[in-house]
Amino acid sequence: MTPPDTHTLTGAYALDALDDYDRGNVEQHLADCPVCAEEVEQLRAVAALLGAAAAESPPPSLRAAVLAGVEGTRQLPPRLASRARSSRTRRLYVAAASAAAGLVIAAFGAVAVDQHHQLDQARGQAANLGAFASAMAGTTSHPVTGGGTLAVAAAGDHVFVSARDLPALSAGRVYQLWLTGPAGIRSVGVVDGRAGDVNRLVKTSTSGAVAVKVTAEPAGGSEQPTTPVLASAPLRA
């Protein structure tokens, strides 16, 4: 599924010079290629030195603002397991997560959500889904612009989507989940703008989906994203 020349994109990846689609491919490749993962780590350290060359003091007032902000800000707990270094370990995590997804699907049968506006029945299963989400938390977690994280795990033709600590949106705005792939982009659900945490089971149906993305949209959701992507998580089958 990964295009053959993906390993040559490590440089552009380390510079954040990829669009979402390429980035999804690279992240998928990095999960299975320790050589490239190691290279990315080193090239990112080089990029950090490029950043240091631009160093410039912020205004002194910023320090107080940052420290005041921290005062009321909850910290995320440590990961259950640190990110797998070797592809072998990572595959085990992914297998475990996929197995868990299988169980969730078996347990809830048709709970699968594949359209807008559905699914707050999933709330009732929140405890089980939450357990699955934390099983997944150690393996795949992507930052959401503005705050929070997004994690996904694929099992068969379903994807489990778990977002944590999403900041509250202003009134009349919702988060919207999208599946993207070579065939385009498709909405797979709308999330209350003040939900904070969300767990969703999504049916992929069409094959070839490569990533789950999140945007903020007007209430009711949009046909296609109308705002920048806030988070993107590649799917690993």
Next chain:
Amino acid sequence: MLADHPDGRPLRSVGDRARADAVASTAAAFPEGSTGPGSARSAADLLLQRAGRGDQDAFAGLYDLLSARVFGLVRRVLRDPAQSEEVTQEVFLEVWRRAARFDPELGNAMSWVSSLAHRRAVDRVRSAQAATDRERKVSAMAPRDSDAGHDEVGEQVELRLEYERLRRCLGNLTELQRESITMAYYNGYTYREVAELLATPVPTVKTRMRDGLIRLRDCLGVGA
């Protein structure tokens, strides 16, 4: 672009005192740690780990150690000072929130924080892309407006040394390698945009970014 700066461009920062304090307090708490002068890197690792356990003083120390890097980098990409302050604040709050998930096995704190800062700045500049596209294209080609003449607070010796070393190593790159890397990193362009701006084939730019960074890595001695 770095090459546009005259020799001796002052690196402004919070000054030696705050950093020395941060290092000293880390050294006191971790007497076994290697926190002598010149190891801001390991000091940052330790401060970030302490911050991950809810230690706000350690977090303040981390801010003092890294705020000039974060703000300078963000400002380099975004240019607008007010937006840069906003993003810098977001970055540090994100650092605080995620501190417990930092794993020194998987990279140093400085690199971790810089990646986070850069990604945020790039996301911001791209989300405003339609509005500022033309401006960015012009600015990428022109020397960055100089900040010299404002407050010269002082210099961090370590930053200064890194800067000199980096200048020398950038000088070893081909022009295409150097331009591809700096346009992407300092201006937030994707490699496809860089290719268009430099009228160079996309695969070439992609390759130059990678082999240029590898050459920099080897020149700078960034280890495995």
